Amino acid sequence: MPLLSDRVAIVTGAGRGLGREEALALAAEGATVIVNDIGASLAGDGGDRSPADEVVRDIVKAGGKAVASYEDIASWDGARRTIELAYDTYGKLDILVNNAGVLRDRMSFNMSEDEFDLVMQVHCKGHFAMCRHAAARWREAAKSTGAVYGRVINTASEAGLLGSAGNSNYAMAKAAIAALTISIAREMGKYGVTSNFMAPRARTRMTESMPNNSMFAKPESGFDVFHPSWPAQLVVFLASEAAGDLNGQGFIVWGGEVDLVRGWHIVSKLETPGAGITAHDLIERKDELFGDQPRQPTYM
Ligand SMILES: NC(=O)c1ccc[n+]([C@@H]2O[C@H](COP(=O)([O-])OP(=O)(O)OC[C@H]3O[C@@H](n4cnc5c(N)ncnc54)[C@H](O)[C@@H]3O)[C@@H](O)[C@H]2O)c1
Numbered sequence: 146m147p148l149l150s151d152r153v154a155i156v157t158g159a160g161r162g163l164g165r166e167e168a169l170a171l172a173a174e175g176a177t178v179i180v181n182d183i184g185a186s187l188a189g190d191g192g193d194r195s196p197a198d199e200v201v202r203d204i205v206k207a208g209g210k211a212v213a214s215y216e217d218i219a220s221w222d223g224a225r226r227t228i229e230l231a232y233d234t235y236g237k238l239d240i241l242v243n244n245a246g247v248l249r250d251r252m253s254f255n256m257s258e259d260e261f262d263l264v265m266q267v268h269c270k271g272h273f274a275m276c277r278h279a280a281a282r283w284r285e286a287a288k289s290t291g292a293v294y295g296r297v298i299n300t301a302s303e304a305g306l307l308g309s310a311g312n313s314n315y316a317m318a319k320a321a322i323a324a325l326t327i328s329i330a331r332e333m334g335k336y337g338v339t340s341n342f343m344a345p346r347a348r349t350r351m352t353e354s355m356p357n358n359s360m361f362a363k364p365e366s367g368f369d370v371f372h373p374s375w376p377a378q379l380v381v382f383l384a385s386e387a388a389g390d391l392n393g394q395g396f397i398v399w400g401g402e403v404d405l406v407r408g409w410h411i412v413s414k415l416e417t418p419g420a421g422i423t424a425h426d427l428i429e430r431k432d433e434l435f436g437d438q439p440r441q442p443t444y445m
Contacts, residue, residue, distance in 0.1 A: 147175030148385040152294075153235045155179040155227060157218045157275060158245025160196025162349030163300070163373045167242050168200050170377035171384060172209035176240065179231050180204070181214040187248060187354055218245050219267045224274030228282060237286075240296045240384045241279045243272045243322075248351060250312040261314045268318035269325075272299055276329050280338070287336040295338030296384045299326045303344045303397060306406060308442060319344075323395060323408065330393030339392040341383050344406070345376035346399035368400065375400035412438055 149171060159168040160182030168178045180200045184193030197213040204211035214230050216223035231238040247267045249260035276297055283295045304312060305319025322342060329340035346352075348361040348371040361371045379398045382388055397404040415422060415434050427434075 147173075148381060148387075149240070150175035152176040152239040152384070153179075153231050153237050154240035154242060154384065155181060155214075155231055155238060155275070155279075156242040156244055157181045157227070157271065158183075159200055159242075160184060162351060163345055163347055163376055164242070164244040165196070165200050166373045166377040167244060167380045168211070169203060169207075170374065170381050171240065171242070172204040172207065172211060174381055174385075175209075176384070177210040177235055178204060178212075179214050179227065179234075180211050181216060181218060181227050181245070183215060183217050183245070185247060187350055218243075218275055219271040221270075221274050224271070225278045227275065228278040232282065238279060238282065239294050240298070241275060242298045242300075242380055242384070243275050244300045245271055246300065246351070248312065248315060248354065250315065250355075252311055253313045256314060264314040264318050268315070269321045272322050272325055276325065276340075280329065280333055283333065283336055283338050292337030295333065295336065296388075297326070297329055297333075297338065297340040298380050298383045299323075299340070299342040301326070301342045301344045301395065303346075306344060306395075306397075306408075307444065326395065327393045327408075334392050339383075339389065341388075341391055341394045341396070343376060343379055343383075343396045343398050345373075345379075346397070347371050347373035347376055349373055370400040372400060379403060 154171045154176045156164050156168045158164040159180040168180050172178050180197045182197040184196050185191055194215050197215060201211040201213045212234055214227050216227045218224050218227060249264050251260055283293045286293045299322050301322045302319040304316040305323055309316045326340050326342040352358050352361045363369055376398045379396060395406045397406055413434055413436060415430055
């Protein structure tokens with residue numbers, strides 16, 4: 146029995162890489178898919194319709210249902226029209242996979258305003274605008290039906306969870322996506338909508354463009370641990386009925402491993418009831434606050 150029969154899904158940036166695999170995997174489980182892709186180069190330029198068209202063709206050839214959308218999800222109206230396409234064509238939306246992304250990597254001291262703005266626009270505004278327009282539709286529907294079936298699956302990155310050198314714009318944007326995911330979870334849970342994020346690792350043109358990327362290389366034989374189809378399986382799971390009790394959660398994923406991650410949390414406290422804590426107090430009691438905790442950025 147397919148996991149997603151009668152479900153309607155949107156995948157943004159689904160013409161290539163991870164989004165393509167997500168669209169194919171959702172369709173293979175019975176979902177009808179809106180394959181959104183602006184057809185951008187890695188740096189965000191251009192407008193090639195063929196990647197989205199080819200994914201639609203592959204889904205239809207395999208017996209599934211899909212339609213292409215070439216909207217720029219980083220624009221408010223482009224995001225709205227993408228959500229409307231699901232309602233106008235199929236009468237509903239059940240699953241929203243926000244995946245579209247671009248890179249403009251540079252050390253912070255060399256980064257231009259345009260490089261900063263584009264990455265914020267596509268990742269932050271793109272994720273937010275899609276969530277915002279879907280949430281409005283779901284809330285409206287829930288008023289008459291009580292609750293809806295809604296799934297938001299956002300795409301963060303380990304860069305956003307841990308910080309990274311050389312792409313602070315991207316790390317900021319991806320951290321914002323983790324926070325957005327939890328905000329949407331808190332706002333929309335009562336209407337039957339869950340919101341979760343994943344931070345994938347996969348071989349795509351994005352990782353192929355990065356320096357020191359040999360870990361992603363396709364092995365000559367055996368298990369292809371970084372094939373982009375593996376994170377897509379987590380997306381299918383989160384989109385399914387079986388994950389209905391998971392809301393506001395985050396995962397790191399690649400072939401052969403899924404990690405559940407938790408965000409910022411209090412690890413130690415200084416408390417001085419009835420009195421303020423001065424800078425001099427902090428100097429004196431620094432070791433009490435930090436104890437054995439690391440004092441420099443660490444890897445998880
Ligand atoms: N590949 C990895 O290991 C990895 C790791 C962490 C996070 N991610 C994230 O996964 C997502 C997919 O990345 P990928 O590696 O498959 O990259 P990719 O470059 O192969 O695919 C991204 C797709 O998004 C599309 N796109 C870009 N801007 C768009 C816009 N404004 N509107 C609609 N479509 C747009 C592009 O045309 C492209 O087809 C991104 O959000 C990326 O940041 C990837």
